[in-house]
Amino acid sequence: MSTTLFFDFTVDKQNNTINIKREFAADRSTVWDYYTKSELLDQWWMPSPWKSRTKSMDFREGGKWHYAAVGPNGEEHWSITSYVKIEPKDMFLANDAFGDADGNINPQMPQSKWTMNFSDMKENTLVHGVMQFADLAQLEQTIAMGFKDGLTMAMENLDAILAKH
Amino acid sequence: MRRDIFQAIADPTRRAIIALIALQAMTPNAIAENFHTTRQAISKHLRILTECDLVKQEYQGREIYYTLEIEKMKEIDKWLEQYRKIWENRFNQLDQVLSTLKKQKK
Numbered sequence: 556m557s558t559t560l561f562f563d564f565t566v567d568k569q570n571n572t573i574n575i576k577r578e579f580a581a582d583r584s585t586v587w588d589y590y591t592k593s594e595l596l597d598q599w600w601m602p603s604p605w606k607s608r609t610k611s612m613d614f615r616e617g618g619k620w621h622y623a624a625v626g627p628n629g630e631e632h633w634s635i636t637s638y639v640k641i642e643p644k645d646m647f648l649a650n651d652a653f654g655d656a657d658g659n660i661n662p663q664m665p666q667s668k669w670t671m672n673f674s675d676m677k678e679n680t681l682v683h684g685v686m687q688f689a690d691l692a693q694l695e696q697t698i699a700m701g702f703k704d705g706l707t708m709a710m711e712n713l714d715a716i717l718a719k720h
Numbered sequence: 721m722r723r724d725i726f727q728a729i730a731d732p733t734r735r736a737i738i739a740l741i742a743l744q745a746m747t748p749n750a751i752a753e754n755f756h757t758t759r760q761a762i763s764k765h766l767r768i769l770t771e772c773d774l775v776k777q778e779y780q781g782r783e784i785y786y787t788l789e790i791e792k793m794k795e796i797d798k799w800l801e802q803y804r805k806i807w808e809n810r811f812n813q814l815d816q817v818l819s820t821l822k823k824q825k826k
Contacts, residue, residue: 562811564804577811581818589814598817602809695729695796698803 561681571694573686578679586680587644587673593620601625610656616641621658635660636669646672651686665693665700725795728772733757734765738788741775745785 593612
């Protein structure tokens with residue numbers, strides 16, 4: 556089913572932005588909930604084998620979502636999403652940063668402004684996310700970190716295959 | 721310390737150096753002429769780029785020329801693809817959750 560859903564991923568190095576558009580087979584109200592309620596976010600936000608674990612969630616303008624990406628060996632990477640603007644079921648604007656278990660933001664790590672727009676796509680929902688970075692270096696650092704995570708996942712998949720033999 | 725390609729291009733001066741030598745092999749002096757910085761600073765950037773295997777040195781007589789390793793630059797695209805895949809995985813997980821939800825409603 557996922558093969559028929561629209562997915563567009565573009566990187567604009569001129570404007571230091573990453574654009575991610577994705578269609579979901581559910582109504583806007585449901586998709587909005589899955590993007591804004593921590594108990595629902597925890598079910599899908601981190602790509603397997605990583606899991607998302609919420610420490611606190613306060614989804615309102617000025618509020619924060621404080622959560623950890625938990626790895627298969629119990630390793631934790633903490634993130635802090637600060638909500639700047641919320642228009643229920645239409646859009647939210649947030650600042651995304653890395654931090655620690657106490658909720659302190661690490662200024663050495665890349666930060667980005669996220670604009671998430673929700674719109675109807677027939678009976679489905681389109682989510683258009685724009686990640687805006689302060690500079691190209693931060694965008695590239697984020698991609699590089701993603702690459703490392705992706706590589707870890709690929710390695711673990713390989714481990715699983717090899718274990719069967 | 722192991723260096724990687726993103727460290728190489730994380731710096732604006734190094735990106736400018738890459739852009740310069742992408743067009744033609746250049747000596748450190750010729751590169752330095754394009755920047756309002758010391759020759760030492762440029763040498764340091766060139767050393768980092770060399771350690772990242774993004775540039776290589778070629779000796780022509782007594783001069784050293786720096787050239788760009790195009791193949792290495794292509795790694796950036798591969799990394800981008802990995803990052804895209806992470807988002808794809810993430811979204812596939814949401815698809816699964818949503819489809820389970822629909823079945824439960826029925």
